[in-house]
Structures are given as C-alpha cells and as structure tokens.
Amino acid sequence: MDCARTIKRLGAKQVKVIYRRAEEQMPAEEKEIQDAKKEGIEFLFKNNIVKIIGKNKVEKVELIKTELVKKENEERLVPVNIENSNYQIDADYIIMALGSKVESYVKDLGLKTNKWGNIEVNEEYQTSNPKIYAGGDLAGTKSTVAWASYSGREAAKNIIKNLK
Ligand SMILES: Cc1cc2nc3c(=O)[nH]c(=O)nc-3n(C[C@H](O)[C@H](O)[C@H](O)COP(=O)(O)OP(=O)(O)OC[C@H]3O[C@@H](n4cnc5c(N)ncnc54)[C@H](O)[C@@H]3O)c2cc1C
Secondary structure (H helix, E strand, C coil): CCHHHHHCCCCCCCCCCEEEHHHHHHHCHHHHHHHEEEEEEEEEEEEEEEEEEEECCCCCEEEEEEEEECCCCCCCCCCEECCCCCCCEEEECCCCCCCCCCCCHHHHHHHCCCCCCCCCCCCCCCCCCCEEEHHHHHHCCCCCCCHHHHHHHHHHHHHHHHHC
C-alpha cells in the first residue's frame, strides 16, 4: 500500500494494485485503502498475475480472474484462478509486494525450529546452538519492521554481554 501511494506521489500517471483476494480480505487498514482510492490508485481485486510480458522491459502483465473458495483447514478464503479468464494490461513498472518464507537452507543449519520453520530463540535471542543468535522474521511470528529492528538490536546486545 505504501509503495502504491508513494509511487503515485512521485509522479506515476496510473497506479494499479493487483490483489488475488477481495477488498474485505486485504491485509491493509480500511482507511489506507480508501485514501489510496481518493489519490487515484486503482484496485484490481480478485485478480492474479500469470506472467509479465516484454522484450527488454516490462510492457504488459497478463492477469487472470479469481474466485474465492472455502477450503478445509484454511482460515482465509482461498483464491482460485478462473480458467480462461486471462487478459492483459499495459504496464511499464512493477513492484512486487509478496509474502516471503524462511529460506530452505536454514533448516540445514541444524537449529531448533518451530512448526512454521522459524528458528527458536530464547529470551536472549540465542538459538539452540549457543554460538548462533537470530532475530527478525527468521526468529519470530511477529513479522514487523519494529520487531525485526528490536530483536536484532537485543540480539547484538546479548552477544556483546555473553562475549564479555
Ligand atoms: C508485502 C509486505 C508488506 C509489509 N508491510 C509491512 C508494514 O507495513 N509494516 C511492517 O512493520 N512490516 C511490514 N512487512 C514485514 C516486514 O517487511 C518484515 O517483518 C521485515 O522486513 C523483517 O525484517 P528482517 O530483517 O527479519 O528480514 P528481511 O527484511 O526479509 O531481510 C532479510 C535479508 O536477508 C537477505 N538474505 C536472504 N538470504 C540471504 C543469504 N543467503 N545471504 C545473504 N543475504 C540473504 C535478503 O535478501 C534480505 O535483504 C511487510 C512485508 C511484506 C512482504
């Protein structure tokens, strides 16, 4: 949401936010969505990206419409692509704002992890290997910038303390 609004203020003529689910499911504050709309940002709800098209630069994006279905063991409605509903829109710049997961190699470090694959840390941000500390998304479920900065700083303090 911040990227869309910032790029519009920086002078982009047309900004479109493509979102797989519906407006009600969007993980953004309602006020942010309404303010963004007032600023001229268009929302393509229930649309998924199929591919980015272009020779030496982005020229178009191929989208597909989605429908939301209730699936077992899923709390949120799941977007499912509607077959043959593909279409293309012009685009010259794309900002990816996607969720991310812990890299698979992290499990090869042999550290204790929780059921989501995050590294477990104690109150000093120390992992199951006392020589390794962790913070941020890798070591928690809070997933905010504030938590990442805080835990990184606290881990660093504890490393210094324990070295001394
Ligand atoms: C779309 C989106 C919107 C978000 N909006 C907000 C928001 O509004 N407010 C908020 O507080 N949080 C938001 N977050 C969450 C926030 O971005 C994260 O919680 C935060 O960035 C976590 O910081 P981090 O340092 O733990 O990890 P990251 O920011 O992911 O940093 C990890 C870094 O490690 C690098 N890396 C990975 N593997 C290797 C390797 N093998 N070698 C070297 N480097 C490597 C990566 O390239 C990356 O730069 C959002 C996240 C997403 C995806």
